[in-house]
Structures are given as C-alpha cells and as structure tokens.
Amino acid sequence: MRLGIDFGTTRTTAASVDRGNYPVVSFLDPSGDPHEYFPSVVALVGDGFRYGFEALDAAEQGAPLLRSFKRALGAGDVNADSTIAIGDREVGLLTLLTGFLTAVRDALATTSSIADAYDPATAEATVVAVPAHAHGAQRFLTLEAFRRAGITVTAMINEPSAAGFEYTHRQGRTLNSKRTRVIVYDLGGGTFDASLVNVDGVDHEIVGSLGLNMLGGDDFDAVLADCALDEAGRRLEEIDLATYVRLLDDCRDAKEHLFPQSRRIPVEVDSQPVTVQVEDFYTRATPLVEASLRAMAPLVEDLEGDAPLAADIAGIYLVGGASGLPLVPRLLKEEFGRRVHRSPYPAASTAIGLAIAADDEAGYSLADRLSRWFGVFREGDAGSTVSFDPILGRDQPIPDHGDLVITRRYRAAHNIGWYRFVEYTEVDPSGEPRGDIAPFAQIVFPFDPALQAEGTDLEAIPVRRTQGPMVEEHYAIDENGIVRVRITDLTTGYTRTHAFSRPLAEAA
Structure with a gap:
C-alpha cells in the first residue's frame, strides 16, 4: 500500500x-x-x-x-x-x-x-x-x-x-x-x-x-459570523463562547454550501434565525x-x-x-x-x-527550496552591539536525500558568543529580518576553554573581547527542510548543537 x-x-x-x-x-x-x-x-x-x-x-x-x-x-x-x-x-x-x-x-x-x-x-x-x-x-x-x-x-x-x-x-x-x-x-x-x-x-x-x-477558511467563517451578529443586532461581547462556537459551525456549514448563484445565507445567532446577503459577506471577505x-x-x-x-x-x-x-x-x-x-x-x-x-x-x-530565510543575531563590540548575519536564503535548494551541509570557520573575538537563530519570511533593504519571524534557537557558546566546564552559568558572565579559538559553524539541511546547527571549538573539540530531535544547547 x-x-x-x-x-x-x-x-x-x-x-x-x-x-x-x-x-x-x-x-x-x-x-x-x-x-x-x-x-x-x-x-x-x-x-x-x-x-x-x-x-x-x-x-x-x-x-x-x-x-x-x-x-x-x-x-x-x-x-x-x-x-x-x-x-x-x-x-x-x-x-x-x-x-x-x-x-x-x-x-x-x-x-x-x-x-x-x-x-x-x-x-x-x-x-x-x-x-x-x-x-x-x-x-x-x-x-x-x-x-x-x-x-x-x-x-x-x-x-x-x-x-x-x-x-x-x-x-x-x-x-x-x-x-x-x-x-x-x-x-x-x-x-x-x-x-x-x-x-x-x-x-x-x-x-x-x-x-x-x-489566513484560511477559519477567517472567512469569522467574517460571516460578524455579518450574522450585525443582522441579529448583537455584539460579540454579548454572547458566550459556546454560543459563538455554534455560530462559527453554522457559518462554516453555510459557507461551504454557497454556489455562484447564491444570494442569501441563512444562519442562526443564539437560536435567532437571520439572513446575510451574500454580497455583504463578500464585501467584508x-x-x-x-x-x-x-x-x-x-x-x-x-x-x-x-x-x-x-x-x-x-x-x-x-x-x-x-x-x-x-x-x-x-x-x-x-x-x-x-x-x-x-x-x-x-x-x-x-x-x-x-x-x-x-x-x-x-x-x-x-x-524544492526553503521558503524562509535563516540567520543569526550575534554579539559584537564586547556585547555592546548586536549584528545580524543571514545564513540561508529562502531560495536554498532542499536535498532530495541526505543532508546539504554548509560550514563557516573564523577566529572568535570574545570569551562568549551569543547566537540567536531565527527563521523569517521577509528582509528589509539592509538584509535585516522582517515579516513573520520565528525564533529557532538560542545558543550561548563559551569560546574561553575555562568556561567550557559542565554546569557553568554562561548567561551570568559578561561578554568581553579577547583572542579566541578557531570556531566552526556547521549547518545541515535535511530532505524535509529542517535545519540543524552545530558550533565547535576546533581547538578543544567542545561542541554545542541544536536539532529539533535533540535538546537545545546539548554539550558533547
């Protein structure tokens, strides 16, 4: 089958x-x-x-x-x-x-x-x-x-x-x-x-x-319910939740039975029959x-x-x-x-x-391709500023099998790195994220080997400039369009990852 x-x-x-x-x-x-x-x-x-x-x-x-x-x-x-x-x-x-x-x-x-x-x-x-x-x-x-x-x-x-x-x-x-x-x-x-x-x-x-x-059919149901309330001379605040849910159900059923020739929509508001003109509903929808x-x-x-x-x-x-x-x-x-x-x-x-x-x-x-951009907000100037770095474009192809891997290497300039990863639907002219922004993960990474011990409260430590190690950022996109992130100190081998199938900021 x-x-x-x-x-x-x-x-x-x-x-x-x-x-x-x-x-x-x-x-x-x-x-x-x-x-x-x-x-x-x-x-x-x-x-x-x-x-x-x-x-x-x-x-x-x-x-x-x-x-x-x-x-x-x-x-x-x-x-x-x-x-x-x-x-x-x-x-x-x-x-x-x-x-x-x-x-x-x-x-x-x-x-x-x-x-x-x-x-x-x-x-x-x-x-x-x-x-x-x-x-x-x-x-x-x-x-x-x-x-x-x-x-x-x-x-x-x-x-x-x-x-x-x-x-x-x-x-x-x-x-x-x-x-x-x-x-x-x-x-x-x-x-x-x-x-x-x-x-x-x-x-x-x-x-x-x-x-x-x-945006979907539920929103059209709500518009028709508003029309019905107006026809009944009622306000949304005047009816309880159960009554409104019944009204939405009635509106959903009535909407699904509309034809191009339909002119009127009969519904009930709290057992009161009302008739909504189709063109009034269409104007609002x-x-x-x-x-x-x-x-x-x-x-x-x-x-x-x-x-x-x-x-x-x-x-x-x-x-x-x-x-x-x-x-x-x-x-x-x-x-x-x-x-x-x-x-x-x-x-x-x-x-x-x-x-x-x-x-x-x-x-x-x-x-297929990604439909959202993917990027990260990073700390700069000893934590006094934040910059944004786009990582993946929404036109990034999705592999049909296995993973597509992208890596970046650089020398860290701080004792701690704050990575705030986001997915987003729009960009402004400067490349900053706009529109529907979804937080992906926050990873606080200790570049200073002395801070890599298990149990260290990294969020309580101030960010300061220093000569840090070589760091690798590893991004893998699977065939389902899901991104995995791994950050590694290439000197000590210390790693933190984020994947939806694993705990956030899991230390290796």
Missing part, C-alpha cells in the same frame, strides 16, 4: 495509489455514511479525548470540542512543550497531534475504503505534507506526531508542491514549450500558500514559495482574498511589467478547501483572466499529489 496523507486544519484527507490512479480514501462515520475526509477535531470526554467523527458526535452531547488545532503549529514560539486548551484542560500539543493521527491511522485500517488492504506496519510508502512556509519546529512536530502515531513517513512534501503534481496529472495539456510554469494557490482551512513551479514533463522544480500562516494576492504577488508579476501575469505561466491552480468559496475564483479571474483553473478536487488535491509522489512508477520528481 502506497498512500498520501494531508493533515489539514479542518479536514484530513488521504489518497492511495492504484495502478496509475489515485483515488481519494473515504471514511465511514458512526452511522455508516462515507466521507472523503476525516474531521480534524478533538473532543474532551471525561478524562480522555475523542477524535474525528466520534468527536463531532460527542460535541452533539455537550462535550467541549476543539477545531483547527493545527493552526497552533504555525505559532512562532511553538515547541515540543507547547500546550493547547480544550474545555477546562491544558494538553500538550504534541500529545494531541499524536492522538489525532493515531485515530486517523486506526480509521484507515478499520473504517475506510482501503481498510482491507491498509496495514501501517507494512505500508510501502506514506508521504505527508506541511505548509510551504512552515518553520522548522512545525515541520519537526508534524513528523514526530506521525512517528509516535505509528505511521512511518517516507517523505514530507510542501502542500502546494504536492498539488503541483496533481495539476500536471490533470491539466498537463495547458503546459507547452512557451508556458512551462504553474502557480499553485493553496487556500486551506488555516493557512495560505503559493508556489511557483517550473514543469518539464514529470520533473518539477519549485522556483519560489510564499504564504501566510494565519474581499480583503482576505486581497491579502492572499498581495502575499503571492512576487510570484505572478511579469518581469517586464507589461502584464499582471508572466507570459510563461500556464495557469494559477486553485486548491485547498477554502478556495471553494465562489468569491475566490471570481476575484482571481478578474485579476488574471482565463489562466485561473480550479482543481476538481480542491480539498483533496494535496492528498492526490502526495499519492503521486508515493508512486514510484509515476516517475515524478521534485526539486
């Missing part, structure tokens, strides 16, 4: 490999009805948790329900110890992710359309996805949750990169010798990604990726779509400035569940015309692309 699994903010989807076809896996709910997704929700029941369809049933009986917990992975300070609230409980985010993916694994093996054939212990390949602009902690926690859930991941691919495979599989006729590139516009439940893909037959190269970690267009603007602009879309782009491919809102293709077609295409399976496009990646016989290849 070869499988692609797309862990989504609102729905988790899977697709399998079947002799050159990539059918979407269906899951049975407790009533025996099939669905081409497993709900990404968790409910607190007593001292335990229920996931997916069972969580939705528990919520109907009054259990606290948590939706969109995947969005917590996008926080800049997320780590293996991060927690998340559900009802009156705080639970470890990694524990919750592991429990959910364990439920997905069990559903695949027992109540899915591939249950007779799927065994996670013997699966030949399982390919999973993360947002293109996911930072290192987000990538590591995703992989670790799958591992702890008993699902062996053979590859992890950026979500729009996987959707690029699905585009080529379905829309290959749009590609020719003059139009060789595709922009994947991926608007999911909680995140937005866009990638520019260069296609040569079955070979795919990611030219660039951009995105927003906190338009800035969200415009934010996505601004985010991906560097990927679409013609290099000569003569057209809104570069001539070598075959199409903009709309994927992700939130791209099903009729407003989204309408605004993109107004901007870019007939080269906008929507996947026939927008919510499953990534899963299908992952299954294609898992299929050795398909022959598809991918050359």
